[in-house]
Each structure stands twice: as C-alpha cells, then as structure tokens.
Amino acid sequence: MHISRHLGTNIVDKVLSGRHSAEYSSRNFFQYNIQKELLQKEDFQSFVKFIRKYEICVKDLIFQHILEEMSEDKALCKLKSQNLKVIVKKITDATERASKGEDGVLLPDNKESITELIKNMRIFLIKDISLSEEAEKTALFQIQSTCHPFKESLIRSLSEMNEQLQEEFSKSENITETVNKLPTKPQDELFSRVFGCGQQCPFCKVPCEAGGKKHEKHHAAVHRPQGLGRCRMVDSEKLVETLCTTDVNSEGKFQCADTNGEWHPYKEFAKIYPDWLIPPDYTREASDYWKYVLVKYNDRFAQEYNAKPADVPEAWKSITREQALNGLKEAFNIKD
Structure with missing residues (x-):
C-alpha cells in the first residue's frame, strides 16, 4: 500500500x-x-x-x-x-x-x-x-x-x-x-x-569507530579496561583492568575459545583477529568514564562474569561522576 x-x-x-x-x-x-x-x-x-x-x-x-x-x-x-x-x-x-x-x-x-x-x-x-x-x-x-x-x-x-x-x-x-x-x-x-560497522573489540568490547561496512581494519581510538569485556586472569580469576593497547605491547598471553584454549601472545593477536587494528601503546589510558564505571560496579561485574573484582589503581577510586562525564566529553570531542 x-x-x-x-x-x-x-x-x-x-x-x-x-x-x-x-x-x-x-x-x-x-x-x-x-x-x-x-x-x-x-x-x-x-x-x-x-x-x-x-x-x-x-x-x-x-x-x-x-x-x-x-x-x-x-x-x-x-x-x-x-x-x-x-x-x-x-x-x-x-x-x-x-x-x-x-x-x-x-x-x-x-x-x-x-x-x-x-x-x-x-x-x-x-x-x-x-x-x-x-x-x-x-x-x-x-x-x-x-x-x-x-x-x-x-x-x-x-x-x-x-x-x-x-x-x-x-x-x-x-x-x-x-x-x-x-x-x-x-x-x-x-x-x-x-x-557504524557493528564489530566489537575481542578483548574489551569497544565498538569499531569506522563508518559503514567498507574498511580494511576495525579500530577504536580509546579502548576500555578489558575486564568490562569479560576478560579475567586465569590464575587469580580477577577481572583485567589493563587496556588492550597496553597488553599488545607486553609479553603477556591470552587464551579463549578463539585460540582453542591455547595460550597466545598478545603481541601476535592479529593472527587470531586479523580484522582488528590495536596499536601497541602502554602510555594510553582508559577514559575517566570507564575507569569510574569499573570502580563503581567492580563487584557487580565480577558477579555477572563469574570472576573476582579487578585490582583497580587507587587513583581511579577518586574519580567523580562529574569527572567521568568530562572524560566522556573529551573522548568524543564534545564541546559545552
């Protein structure tokens, strides 16, 4: 009609x-x-x-x-x-x-x-x-x-x-x-x-920021603490507080269903996730927004993901909701 x-x-x-x-x-x-x-x-x-x-x-x-x-x-x-x-x-x-x-x-x-x-x-x-x-x-x-x-x-x-x-x-x-x-x-x-394209980072679940479907690599300017995406330490079962960009610059390893449960170097993540571009950079930090969220709901995320709370840095615990909002504005370049 x-x-x-x-x-x-x-x-x-x-x-x-x-x-x-x-x-x-x-x-x-x-x-x-x-x-x-x-x-x-x-x-x-x-x-x-x-x-x-x-x-x-x-x-x-x-x-x-x-x-x-x-x-x-x-x-x-x-x-x-x-x-x-x-x-x-x-x-x-x-x-x-x-x-x-x-x-x-x-x-x-x-x-x-x-x-x-x-x-x-x-x-x-x-x-x-x-x-x-x-x-x-x-x-x-x-x-x-x-x-x-x-x-x-x-x-x-x-x-x-x-x-x-x-x-x-x-x-x-x-x-x-x-x-x-x-x-x-x-x-x-x-x-x-x-x-956007809809794909999410395999570690922290931040969405790809590229528009549409036609781009060579998925990418995001700022990643989140990996624990938010359900990543946890195997030995301690604690949620991971570090960023993907930090760990791909380290000697650390990860294991998951995509690696068939085998340990795989973070530095070589592209062999498992060839469509993702995650630049190695230990100087990058999560936005105050996601630091605040992880601190506020640390115990709840641990319960939700059947893990133990992340060891968040002490400095994160002093971040206020107002600072979290300002961090969000900064991340998306929003001017008042």
Whole structure:
C-alpha cells in the first residue's frame, strides 16, 4: 500500500527533525548520548547490555526514540493522513487526465473508452500504484457502465474511501505493531546512520569507530579496561583492568575459545583477529568514564562474569561522576 511504503521514510524524517535530532547528527554524538544516559540512569544491567549486547542496546534505544516521537500529538496518525491525501490527489488528478485523449478532449462516453481510461491511468500512476494487466482485465470485465459515469463513480468512491480511512487513522493504534509491519523499517534506517560497522573489540568490547561496512581494519581510538569485556586472569580469576593497547605491547598471553584454549601472545593477536587494528601503546589510558564505571560496579561485574573484582589503581577510586562525564566529553570531542 502506498501509505505504508512511504511511512517508514516519513518516520525517519520526523525523528531526524524532532527532539532527538542532535543525537543523530553524527555517530560520535549518538555514542556520547547513549553513554551519558547510562551514567545518569546508574543501572548496572544497562551497562552490561551496552557492553555485551551493543547492537541490541542501540536498536532498542532507537526504537524508543521512534515510539516517543510517534506517540506525541498523534504524529503517526498525521503522517498516515498526509500520505493518504497525497495518493488520493494523485489518483484523482490521474483520473481527470486519463479521461481525455491526446487532444485534451473528453473520451467518448462509451464502454470501449473505459479501456483507454484505465490504460492511461496505469501510465500516469506507474510510479505510485502497481496495477497488473490481469487486474485491469478483471476490472474491465466487471464494469457495466460507460466511460463518463464510471469516471464520476471512481472519483466519488475515492472521496468516500478518503473519509473512511481518515476516520480510521484518527483512532489510537499499536505503534509498535504498525512500525514493525512497515516494508521500510525506520529503526533500520536510523540504525545504519549511527551504528557504524557493528564489530566489537575481542578483548574489551569497544565498538569499531569506522563508518559503514567498507574498511580494511576495525579500530577504536580509546579502548576500555578489558575486564568490562569479560576478560579475567586465569590464575587469580580477577577481572583485567589493563587496556588492550597496553597488553599488545607486553609479553603477556591470552587464551579463549578463539585460540582453542591455547595460550597466545598478545603481541601476535592479529593472527587470531586479523580484522582488528590495536596499536601497541602502554602510555594510553582508559577514559575517566570507564575507569569510574569499573570502580563503581567492580563487584557487580565480577558477579555477572563469574570472576573476582579487578585490582583497580587507587587513583581511579577518586574519580567523580562529574569527572567521568568530562572524560566522556573529551573522548568524543564534545564541546559545552
């Protein structure tokens, strides 16, 4: 249906121009806002979901934005109503044009002219409505009137249909169900704008910062303490507080399912994860944001990951929530 075909795009435009417009202006700003919201909510499981199920977390947030935007002032009903007006006008205009010959004179008022009228309408509406030849033949077989009464009856029926559907659209509806049935999913369109490629660092789970799917290597400017991504020391079972960039510059080793349980040098991580670029740099530090998060939820992460709490540096324990937010702004280059 024409209304549904364009509704997904309409919803995307509405979200991009609505209350969340700034968040969708860039991938960086979207990421900043998600993490800022997590900091403000102070809900541990939300952090776990963001770290471990990043794609689902982002999709859920986008869908929430859509629901907020479409629930306000019957926005979804209005969009459907606007689309209906557009297609009804197109069909009405096409009917008027199709009822005339190339010379601009009305077609003769006989049954044969109906064939030409419908054929003309198919041409004029080819971009908007799909009408097969089989459907055309069936319609012609059922029509008993001549051309002029048929045209008037068609225009009258369009007007009546418009009124009926407008009344139907004015009633409340299940927005979630409507959006999920659309041929063009607005959540997918918005997701592709802000999500990037979707891959996460195998150690700390930071998302790749490269846009789209076409790039040679996955990369991130700043990695997180690896314990947040579930990495733990084998002997002590403590969550790892060091960064991936530090360990790939060390003589340390790691083991996991991807190494078939065998020990593998961090320096040679690319043999296991050839798609990731993690520059060796022991001078880099995690942002104050993730230091704060690991300190605040150290015991909870340990419990969640069936490990023991990380040995976090004493300096991390003095980081305030305000400093964590400033660290987040710095990481994403957000200016007040």
